[in-house]
Amino acid sequence: MAELVKNPSIQAKLHDEIKSKTGGGGGQREVSEEDIHDMPYLKAVVLEGLRKHPPGHMVLPHRATEDMEIGGYLIPKGATVNFMVAEMGRDEKEWEKPMEFMPERFLAGGDGEGVDVTGSREIRMMPFGVGRRICAGLGVAMLHVEYFVANMVSEFEWKEVAGDEVDFAEKIEFTTVMAKPLRARLVPRRA
Numbered sequence: 799m800a801e802l803v804k805n806p807s808i809q810a811k812l813h814d815e816i817k818s819k820t821g822g823g824g825g826q827r828e829v830s831e832e833d834i835h836d837m838p839y840l841k842a843v844v845l846e847g848l849r850k851h852p853p854g855h856m857v858l859p860h861r862a863t864e865d866m867e868i869g870g871y872l873i874p875k876g877a878t879v880n881f882m883v884a885e886m887g888r889d890e891k892e893w894e895k896p897m898e899f900m901p902e903r904f905l906a907g908g909d910g911e912g913v914d915v916t917g918s919r920e921i922r923m924m925p926f927g928v929g930r931r932i933c934a935g936l937g938v939a940m941l942h943v944e945y946f947v948a949n950m951v952s953e954f955e956w957k958e959v960a961g962d963e964v965d966f967a968e969k970i971e972f973t974t975v976m977a978k979p980l981r982a983r984l985v986p987r988r989a
């Protein structure tokens with residue numbers, strides 16, 4: 799939501815997609831679960847949020863079950879292994895302008911087109927972890943995030959508060975959160 803406040807043109811594009819599926823204007827209704835399956839830009843916005851701001855900067859610590867060599871380094875049996883999830887999503891070798899919020903990268907022709915967040919084909923971002931211990935709630939989490947973002951943007955225009963700019967600095971709590979919580983001015987879209 800902070801990125802949508804900071805990037806009004808992206809928010810407007812998302813709202814256009816939502817309007818086109820739910821009627822818009824006076825006839826606008828709540829976005830349903832069925833609607834969101836047909837909203838590629840919404841999915842792109844959520845993926846871009848998870849790429850640039852994964853709630854877990856590292857997955858839960860894993861342990862090597864046997865000696866293994868990776869990239870010339872020996873990972874000894876029993877070693878604790880942490881995966882740098884945020885670093886992967888922000889890797890300049892993998893992503894064009896990684897620190898820019900560009901949902902379009904997940905649409906046709908973009909550098910994130912067809913990205914596989916489950917890691918079964920490739921690993922370029924892994925906000926839910928990958929492999930055997932991948933997040934058990936991945937499906938329900940994606941569905942809920944898409945559903946909430948769609949409805950929040952459908953109902954309100956999210957605007958920056960003058961003198962209280964969005965600050966993307968982070969701090970670690972149970973997950974990584976905004977050091978300065980988002981404050982936004984919400985303007986109802988319905989008359």
Ligand code: HEM
Nearest residue numbers: 853854857858925926927928931932933934935936938939
């Ligand atoms: C955007 C929301 C979420 C994110 C980014 C997320 C991310 C993660 C990550 C990174 C892990 C650790 C994976 C690993 O150790 O390799 C994990 C594990 C897990 N998550 Fe999520 N999660 C989310 C929402 C949920 C929800 C909604 C549920 C339940 C309904 C859930 C249930 C679990 C469970 C049960 C595990 C442990 C899986 C295991 O160790 O076998 N998560 N999640």
